[in-house]
Amino acid sequence: MSNRQPTMERQSLSISGMTCAACAARIEKVVSKMEGVHEINVNFALGKGDVTFNHTTTPVEQITDNIKRLGFDARVETNLFAKSASTSAECNRLRNRFLLSACFTIPLLWTMVNHFHFTSGIWIPVLFLNPWFQFAMATFVQFVIGGPFYTSAYRALRHKSANMDVLVVLGTSAAYLYSHYVVFHPNATAIGQHPPLYFETSAMIITIVLLGKWLEAMAKKRTLHALEQLHALQAEEADVLRGRTVVRVPLAEVLPGDTIVIKPGAKIPADGTVITGWSAIDESLLTGESQPVDKHSGDTVIGGTVNLNGTLHVKAEKIGSHSALSHMIQLVVQAQHTKPSIQRHADDIAELFVPIVMSFAAITFAAWEFVFAPGDFGEALEHAISVLVIACPCAIGLATPTSVLVGSGKAAKKGILFKDGKHLEMLQQIDTILLDKTGTITEGKPKLTDYIAVGSIDEMTLLRYAAAAEVHSEHPLSRAVVAEAEAKCLAVPPASGFQAFPGYGIRASVEGKDVLIGTAQWLRKDGVKVHDMAEAVKFESQGKTVLYVAIQGRLAGLLAARDSIKVTSVQAIDTLRKWGVDVVMVTGDQERTALTIAQEVGIRSVHAGSLPDDKVKVLQKLQQAGRKVAMVGDGVNDAPALAAADIGVAIGTGADIAVEAADVNLVRGHLTGLTDAIRISQKTMANIKQNLSFALIYNVLAIPLAVIGWLEPWMAGTAMALSSISVVSNALRLQHSK
Numbered sequence: 113m114s115n116r117q118p119t120m121e122r123q124s125l126s127i128s129g130m131t132c133a134a135c136a137a138r139i140e141k142v143v144s145k146m147e148g149v150h151e152i153n154v155n156f157a158l159g160k161g162d163v164t165f166n167h168t169t170t171p172v173e174q175i176t177d178n179i180k181r182l183g184f185d186a187r188v189e190t191n192l193f194a195k196s197a198s199t200s201a202e203c204n205r206l207r208n209r210f211l212l213s214a215c216f217t218i219p220l221l222w223t224m225v226n227h228f229h230f231t232s233g234i235w236i237p238v239l240f241l242n243p244w245f246q247f248a249m250a251t252f253v254q255f256v257i258g259g260p261f262y263t264s265a266y267r268a269l270r271h272k273s274a275n276m277d278v279l280v281v282l283g284t285s286a287a288y289l290y291s292h293y294v295v296f297h298p299n300a301t302a303i304g305q306h307p308p309l310y311f312e313t314s315a316m317i318i319t320i321v322l323l324g325k326w327l328e329a330m331a332k333k334r335t336l337h338a339l340e341q342l343h344a345l346q347a348e349e350a351d352v353l354r355g356r357t358v359v360r361v362p363l364a365e366v367l368p369g370d371t372i373v374i375k376p377g378a379k380i381p382a383d384g385t386v387i388t389g390w391s392a393i394d395e396s397l398l399t400g401e402s403q404p405v406d407k408h409s410g411d412t413v414i415g416g417t418v419n420l421n422g423t424l425h426v427k428a429e430k431i432g433s434h435s436a437l438s439h440m441i442q443l444v445v446q447a448q449h450t451k452p453s454i455q456r457h458a459d460d461i462a463e464l465f466v467p468i469v470m471s472f473a474a475i476t477f478a479a480w481e482f483v484f485a486p487g488d489f490g491e492a493l494e495h496a497i498s499v500l501v502i503a504c505p506c507a508i509g510l511a512t513p514t515s516v517l518v519g520s521g522k523a524a525k526k527g528i529l530f531k532d533g534k535h536l537e538m539l540q541q542i543d544t545i546l547l548d549k550t551g552t553i554t555e556g557k558p559k560l561t562d563y564i565a566v567g568s569i570d571e572m573t574l575l576r577y578a579a580a581a582e583v584h585s586e587h588p589l590s591r592a593v594v595a596e597a598e599a600k601c602l603a604v605p606p607a608s609g610f611q612a613f614p615g616y617g618i619r620a621s622v623e624g625k626d627v628l629i630g631t632a633q634w635l636r637k638d639g640v641k642v643h644d645m646a647e648a649v650k651f652e653s654q655g656k657t658v659l660y661v662a663i664q665g666r667l668a669g670l671l672a673a674r675d676s677i678k679v680t681s682v683q684a685i686d687t688l689r690k691w692g693v694d695v696v697m698v699t700g701d702q703e704r705t706a707l708t709i710a711q712e713v714g715i716r717s718v719h720a721g722s723l724p725d726d727k728v729k730v731l732q733k734l735q736q737a738g739r740k741v742a743m744v745g746d747g748v749n750d751a752p753a754l755a756a757a758d759i760g761v762a763i764g765t766g767a768d769i770a771v772e773a774a775d776v777n778l779v780r781g782h783l784t785g786l787t788d789a790i791r792i793s794q795k796t797m798a799n800i801k802q803n804l805s806f807a808l809i810y811n812v813l814a815i816p817l818a819v820i821g822w823l824e825p826w827m828a829g830t831a832m833a834l835s836s837i838s839v840v841s842n843a844l845r846l847q848h849s850k
């Protein structure tokens with residue numbers, strides 16, 4: 113967990129006007145140097161920034177002003193829908209610009225058949241060959257359609273930085289101005305020769321760059337659309353029980369504690385607990401799990417899921433922006449915001465690239481003008497233009513964000529939520545996994561199987577006292593005790609002075625008597641005489657958890673609860689071991705119980721009787737031995753270890769504090785989600801590496817070709833667009849990989 117001070121605030125910004133990764137790097141560099149700014153992450157692909165800053169010393173306006181001064185537009189992020197609408201509008205604008213540009217470019221391209229012997233027989237409208245006509249078309253494309261490139265390049269240069277648009281502007285302007293010069297100085301070329309015009313080059317480059325941008329905007333729109341779909345899962349109205357009548361009210365009017373009535377086929381409007389009723393719930397849209405889940409009274413339901421066949425009365429708990437669904441959307445947005453560290457390298461490369469390319473182009477021009485083809489200004493210029501265009505680093509800038517977008521989107525569909533892009537990168541480096549037992553390997557829904565009273569009280573009284581105290585605890589074991597008391601229809605008395613001791617047990621006062629429930633060691637420490645009992649040993653070797661109950665300082669009995677193992681746990685642990693990952697169990701439960709369960713799922717290394725701090729110690733020891741450790745857990749007692757792990761993984765709809773402390777959240781609640789997450793992480797990283805090598809190799813190979821004059825400017829433009837397109841399509845391939 114980050115040690116953020118209370119004055120630190122995290123704010124999302126939407127930033128427009130960025131043209132490539134170099135712009136993002138520029139903003140990060142400037143803003144991170146501002147006083148009071150702790151951290152900033154700018155994502156060029158999403159047009160977003162995420163800044164953590166001290167809001168008492170540095171108002172957010174100061175940060176947005178600073179970004180505006182760099183030549184971009186920055187605003188405090190409003191909401192997903194506004195964002196989505198503006199992305200959609202931008203997408204349409206780019207499409208129109210591209211189409212218009214293409215219309216003006218086609219007549220110019222037509223004349224290119226003149227360049228080749230084998231196509232020179234093709235008919236060309238005479239008008240198209242007219243230099244004045246070409247001049248008019250090219251001028252429109254260059255300055256009207258291409259105008260925004262000039263603005264952006266000017267802004268960048270004014271701030272002594274360079275972006276992709278600088279390359280575009282330099283390359284196209286050079287081609288355009290030279291053609292212009294030729295048209296107005298017909299004497300510049302030898303009589304009888306066809307004057308070499310480059311109008312088609314400048315127009316074509318602009319058209320292709322626009323095509324690339326349009327494709328990129330479409331990819332952006334698609335990811336936002338996926339988030340919007342999640343948002344659309346939220347119901348807008350709810351049927352609330354007011355007195356004896358059911359009233360339909362807007363969701364905003366539902367309060368925590370209200371009883372909501374959910375009919376078969378209806379969407380569940382808020383997170384809550386079932387009070388009465390029984391039904392199968394389709395949670396697939398949220399968790400990706402296709403099997404409906406049965407819900408009875410006492411079970412939690414999640415807003416946005418669909419009630420299939422029974423009527424439910426649900427006590428509303430978390431509504432609207434507090435709901436699990438909202439939280440999930442925020443997590444996905446946040447994960448797409450931040451960048452894996454591999455992206456930082458890519459950004460640095462992109463920023464370095466532009467000046468290097470400009471010097472390459474200058475060298476190329478000089479070499480041709482003075483050495484290879486002395487005096488042929490046209491040819492030297494042509495080669496320099498090719499270099500400018502081919503070297504554009506836009507594919508490098510796209511390589512990582514597109515893969516991360518697709519990878520985290522794919523994960524989200526399977527109910528795997530990464531809080532940060534960097535965890536998507538790190539997960540595949542993990543070599544050791546610590547697993548909590550209760551709720552992680554097992555269902556976390558233990559059932560009370562046995563209870564034995566000791567001394568003068570009878571079993572029902574034992575259960576009554578135990579349930580009275582346990583009602584106040586969130587622990588899964590407590591729920592088992594309370595459920596059993598309910599099943600036996602016991603009248604549970606009220607308790608006061610409840611205290612929980614994580615890892616040990618609980619204490620409360622029932623009917624004036626001091627009740628203590630927990631481990632044998634803890635009761636002993638409190639002065640209760642606990643003798644070793646044969647039954648306890650027997651229960652524990654059956655994999656049951658034994659709870660000791662003391663009333664007024666005397667041992668009153670013991671309760672045994674058995675939790676069933678999730679069927680998916682065995683399968684997942686098996687897969688992990690096959691991959692060569694070390695799997696270790698750390699549990700607060702007793703050694704004998706832990707070993708029995710461990711054996712059933714095939715874990716050899718067990719740390720039992722671990723207090724929350726002990727879990728951290730086990731973890732740190734492994735880290736000191738050079739291991740990369742992930743911790744998987746669901747409970748309050750796992751939170752410290754989740755925060756300390758290289759990657760903390762919260763499983764299921766566990767304790768809020770666990771979800772908060774973790775880096776990854778497995779909504780489906782199965783360990784197979786972990787193996788899926790690791791696989792997605794591996795695939796995404798491999799995809800990013802492919803993309804980067806694609807982009808780099810292409811630049812590395814193509815630049816020399818352009819320098820020696822083998823690539824004409826229009827080929828360079830096409831190749832540049834193709835490299836961006838291949839990066840984007842390679843990333844999209846991830847979506848369909850298994």
Ligand SMILES: Nc1ncnc2c1ncn2[C@@H]1O[C@H](COP(=O)(O)OP(=O)(O)OP(=O)(O)O)[C@@H](O)[C@H]1O
Nearest residue numbers: 548549550585587615616617630631699700701749
């Ligand atoms: N609310 C409670 N009621 C009764 N006993 C408790 C309670 N909380 C903890 N204990 C006792 O302390 C032990 C350790 O609890 P802890 O919550 O640390 O681990 P756990 O839930 O048993 O296992 P895991 O660490 O695998 O989730 C329990 O096995 C139980 O004996």
Ligand SMILES: [Cu+]
Nearest residue numbers: 504505506832
């Ligand atoms: Cu480019």
Ligand SMILES: [Mg+2]
Nearest residue numbers: 548550551747
């Ligand atoms: Mg647990």
